[in-house]
Amino acid sequence: NAGVTQTPKFRILKIGQSMTLQCAQDMNHNYMYWYRQDPGMGLKLIYYSVGAGITDKGEVPNGYNVSRSTTEDFPLRLELAAPSQTSVYFCASSGITYEQYFGPGTRLTVT
Amino acid sequence: TQLLEQSPQFLSIQEGENLTVYCNSSSVFSSLQWYRQEPGEGPVLLVTVVTGGEVKKLKRLTFQFGDARKDSSLHITAAQPGDTGLYLCAGVEYGNKLVFGAGTILRVKS
Numbered sequence: 521n522a523g524v525t526q527t528p529k530f531r532i533l534k535i536g537q538s539m540t541l542q543c544a545q546d547m548n549h550n551y552m553y554w555y556r557q558d559p560g561m562g563l564k565l566i567y568y569s570v571g572a573g574i575t576d577k578g579e580v581p582n583g584y585n586v587s588r589s590t591t592e593d594f595p596l597r598l599e600l601a602a603p604s605q606t607s608v609y610f611c612a613s614s615g616i617t618y619e620q621y622f623g624p625g626t627r628l629t630v631t
Numbered sequence: 632t633q634l635l636e637q638s639p640q641f642l643s644i645q646e647g648e649n650l651t652v653y654c655n656s657s658s659v660f661s662s663l664q665w666y667r668q669e670p671g672e673g674p675v676l677l678v679t680v681v682t683g684g685e686v687k688k689l690k691r692l693t694f695q696f697g698d699a700r701k702d703s704s705l706h707i708t709a710a711q712p713g714d715t716g717l718y719l720c721a722g723v724e725y726g727n728k729l730v731f732g733a734g735t736i737l738r739v740k741s
Contacts, residue, residue, distance in 0.1 A: 622674050
């Protein structure tokens, strides 16, 4: 039982490049989330999903896109990377209690 | 979206001291969660409080949910260096989103 897995762990992007952050969970959770965390700060919700085929914007969705074609996977897409997107990205999943299980994070630097 | 204010932002104490972290909102949450995050890792759930006035204990950690379900506190007795980390509270809105506080960075010196 791996829980929530994220790839890659680290990535450096140039301004304007695109990339996809991968997230998978094996707990059969319906709810999945993407957060970003800036240094010494809390978590800001980017997008979330309540089930396959259903996604919705969180607090800071601009510059990101998501899809949820299966229960297990919830990739996050950055289309035109900007320095403001330098952050640590966490994927999480939860069941009906909304208790979040977090992945190990992806540390992204945009230069 | 409801806001959660967490205080203090940073706490540096000596081993053996007691401390309390507060999480406050002007709005009501259906439940409230506390997480602890170590450097380089994702947050890990410590406890969920659901009922107004509820008190839960986890070894030296005591969590309390306010009677009106608008605030919560985390009290650590006899802090140890292993308690060092970022403590986050998160309120569950009536729906399916969590609202996170900005976090309290705790450093316990030996």
